[in-house]
Amino acid sequence: MNALTLLLALGVGAAFFVVLRRLRFVEQELRRVESLVSSPESHESRFVATPQNARPEAVGTPATPDVVRPAARVIAAAHRSADPAIARAPIRAEPAPALNLESLIGGRLPIWIGGAALVLAGFFLVRYSIESGLLGPAVRTLLAALFGVALIALSEAARRLPATAEDPRVAQVLAGAGIASLYGTLYMAAALYHLIPPLTAFVAVVLVTAAAMGLALRHGPPTAVMALIGGFVAPLVAGFDAAGIGPLLVYLGLFIAALFGLAIHRGWGWLALVASIAGFGWINFLIVALPGGDDLSAVGAFTMLLAVCASAALPATGTHNRWLRLAPLVAGFVQLLALAPALEFGALAWSFYLVLAGAALFLSWRRSLYLPAALAALGFLLVLEGLALLQPERSATPIAAIVATLLFALPGHLLASRGRSWAALALGGTAGPLLVAHACAPSLLAPAIWGVIELLAAGACARLAWRVRSDAGDPVLVAATLAAALLAALGLARFLPGAWLGLPLALAVLGLAGWARVARAPALFVLPALPYLAALVVAAIPLFGLAKLIVASLAGDSLPYLALPALPDLFRALALPSAALLVALLDARQLGRARRLVGSMAIGVAILLAYALAKQALAIAALPRFVEFGFVERALLTQACLAAGWILLRRRRFTSLAKILLGLGLLRLVWFDLLVLNPVIEPQAVGALPLLNAAVVHTALAAFWLWLLPKARGWRVGAALLTIATALAVIRQATHGSILTGPVGTLENGGYSAALLGVALFWLWRGIAAGIHDLRLAGLALLTLVTFKVFLIDAAALDGVLRILSFLALGVVLIGISWAYSRFLARPAVEVQVAPPQD
Known part of the structure; x- marks a missing residue:
């Protein structure tokens, strides 16, 4: 009981806030009109002839009520028409008083809280009579109806009595409370107590709705707000599930439809929006409160109808904000997505969603404003399809996927010339459901059937890419190209063994590269990198084997041949895509900014493949064979x-x-x-x-x-x-033969010195003869190193005559080198004479 009271209080408070916002605007308009209504003498004194561009002085507004009587309006109009000068004079009303805490609490809140209290009093009086058993169902219903009629009668009396006619809020509150009471009474009579048959209840609801619309037209927005609050709160007070969910949803549907009609007639977009929000609030409440079954099916149907009707009603009220217009459709898709698991993704859940999606497409066809909602419907549908196909029982989902494909793809292709959004719908409808079905439930169809369907879808996407082709790189062109390549690769793969997946990917690389050359859109030249990267992902196992081979080889493994992956698998997975990409790279435009990275990857893979192939020639798989051929192979x-x-x-x-x-x-x-x-x-x-x-x-x-x-x-x-x-x-x-292992002997050590000395002398001679400065410096550096080696290493290993002869030979050579080099340095530089310019 306390929770229900708190809920009602919160709802009433929220509604009061909306009403107060609207009332501030209404009061400003009323005060502007009131400034026109006064006696003729007042008009003559208020508007005085002033010089041009001077502001007329306005006399203070008398302390009159906010409401202007019709007779006063007539007098003011007659006076203004009799005096042309006054009729032409600019009218400036006094600004409305600011909405401060004092005016809010003292002048506005009490009357609206009083109206809400009247409605709650009637509801809780009926509730009390039910709980205590004082009155029977018929008497309770009759008293509730009389209470509502009395409130409406009092509103009309308040409109005419002199004491209350000047304040329209009294009549508005009473009328709104009466309408809310009548809605609750009808719900109790038809759904709770079954005192009247459904047809009679329907007629009565129509009559009450007509009365509510008439009173709202007569009294303005506050009455509509009171009727809205009462109509939505009434089922909670009486017990929302007392008579079943079906009658409740019928009641809510008729009530919201009446609110939509009133909002459209008066141009009250706020009323249609609040009614939509309240309707979706009821849907969420029922999803949480109901256990499932047929009741949730009815909630799904109600959700579909509410989303469609709200989307049609909001524009008709003059709502210009595009996101507010789209909100009901998107909210409906989200609600149906949340309902689908409770409905076990059955045919009923799919029918609700597809009907709502069809409505979104129809509205998009009529007005392009709704195209984002259609795109959102497609996105949510793909999510719903994926979730449904992951369930053990998915009998209705494949049929729904086919219907969804036709629903989105056909209008998308037919209307693709209208703009990018329709082309996106065509692309998503053609490829989306098919790809989701293939990914989530590949066992639904035989491989050959999958292949045929995917090739047909690839043709449709390719045709769309051809239609939207341009050199500007439209995103739809890029997406259509990618979808066509993906579907074609998947379709071809269905007709090949699993090990030959590299073939369709290689064809995709070549096809994308060729299409980029035809369309000449810069964004298309990057696309061939994608199927090649996909080929690398597919070949992850052979690539991992090559990676292990490289690591082992760098660590010094003498038998890397044993770690090579199977050559047929390696070449089937990587050779064709790598070759295709390298062929595409002959065009300098291919791959764009990714050219260096992806091209390097392709070159690296090609080198690895060549390495694996070359290792087959000698097939070094044992240590003796490594000793015999290891160095030669490397x-x-x-x-x-x-x-x-x-x-x-x-x-x-x-x-x-x-x-x-x-x-x-x-x-x-x-x-x-x-x-x-x-x-x-x-x-x-x-x-x-x-x-x-x-x-x-x-x-x-x-x-x-x-x-x-x-x-x-x-x-x-x-x-x-x-x-x-x-x-x-x-x-x-020369000193060790074919096997170079072993210690360094004296003869070998001297041979090193002699060989290095010969190289140094050759570099010096060549550097001097050809004038190559770097080569001369290299010769001198090597000569210096050889000199130090002879003095520090070679001399220590020699004795007697050999030491003398080595030093003698080294001295002669060094002296000769020094003499030759000094003569080279002493040569005069060649002078280059430049002829003077001729006149």
Whole structure:
């Protein structure tokens, strides 16, 4: 009981706030009219001829009530028509008094609280008689009806009595309370006590509604608000479920319809909005209060009707705010989405939603203002479809998905020329339900049937993309292109084994790249990256195997061949998409800003595939075979990278790819051949021939590639270091043979010095002869290092005549170098004479 009283008090308070806002505006208008109504003498004194642009002085408004009698209006009109000067004079009313706490509490709230108290008194009197058993149902209903009629009669009397005629609020309160009482009486008579049959109750509700509309037209918004409060609160007081949910919903529907009619007739958008909010409030209350079953089905039907009627009523009242116009439809979709699980996603729940969606599309066809609601309907429908398909029982959902596809796709395609929103509806209706069904319930159809349907949908999306094509990059064009590519890839995949998913993705890459070239929209050139990234996701398992292989190889694993994924799976998943993307990259416009990132990924995958393929030739799967062919295999792979990068860089084609290949080759040479798998440390055969062995040829070729690259200091430094490595490899192989492991002997140590000295002398000679400053400096630096090595290391290992001869040879060489270099430095610089300009 206390909770019900609190609920009623809160509802009444909220309604009072709305009424007071409206009353402030009404009182301002009434005071403006009142300023016109006075005696002719008052008019003559109020409006005095003044100079142009001067404000006429207004006499203070007499202390009269807010209401102007009709006779006074007639007098004022006659007086103004008799005096043209006065008729033409500007009229300025005194500003209405500010709405402060004193005027609110002392002058406005009491009368409205009194009206609410009358309504509640009648309701609780009936309730008390029910609980105490004092009166029978018929007597209670009759007394309640008489109470309502008496209140309406008193309102008419208050309108005519001199004491109350000047204050219209008295009549408004009494009329509103009487209407609310009559609504509650009819509900009790028909639904609670079954004193009158349904047809009679319907006729009575129509009559009371007509009376309410007439009184609201006669008394204004306050009466309408009182009727609204009473009509919505009456079922709560009498017990909302006493007679079942069906009669309650019929009552609410008729009552809201009457309010909508009144709002449309008077242009009261606020009344239609408040009625809609109250109706949805009842829906939420019933969803929480009812256990389910048929009652919730009726609530769903009521929700659908309320959303449609409110969406039609609000514009008819003159409501201009587009979001307020759309709010009932969106609220209806949300309510039906919340109701669907309670209705077990059955045919009834789907029918409610699809009918409401059809209404949204119809309204959108009539006025484009409602298109956002149609788009929201499509979005909520996809959510509802996904939730329904995840349920064990989904018999009605596939049929509903087909109906939804036709419902949104057909008008969308037919009206796509109207604008972007219709094209979006066409696209969402064509692809959305199909993709959701495929993702949530792939077992619904056979693979071939899925494939045919998806290819047909892809054709429809492609046709839409063709219709909206432009070089401006419209979002609908991009979305339609993506949907067509996705559906085509899925459709083709249905006719192929699962391992061949890379084929449709490769075709999607090529198709998107070709379409971008045709449409020439910049946004389309990025799209080929998406199916390629999807291919990488699909090939996650083979890529993970390659990642493990790389990690093991970098850690020094001598048998990485054992960690290679199955070659057929690897190539089926990655080879075709990577090749397709690399072909697309021949067009410099493809991939846009993602070109560097995605292109590098494709190049990296292609290199990994080439690596996996190359590892098959020698198939090093055992340690003896690694000793025999390990270094040779690594050298061949490294040289392939270096040679390919060198050729591309020399031809100035695909510079980024060339640098990647060169960097990869050098990284392999340094990391594997000089550090973790150096043949000096790990036993590996390099060949028995003194100069034509793998170790010497490998480093010499690497130095050769770098020496012949464009003259950049970084390349020359690398070439110089590799030249030194070649010289050392020559001596090491000459002293150890095919297997380079073992200690460094005296002869080998001296050989290193001699070889390095020869390299230094060659660099000095070449630098002096060709005028290459960097090469001369490199020769001098190496010569210095060799000198220190001889004095600090080699001399310590020699004794007797060998030490003397080594120092003698070193001295002669150094003296000769110094003499030759000093003569080079002493040469005069070539003077370049510039001829004077001729006149």
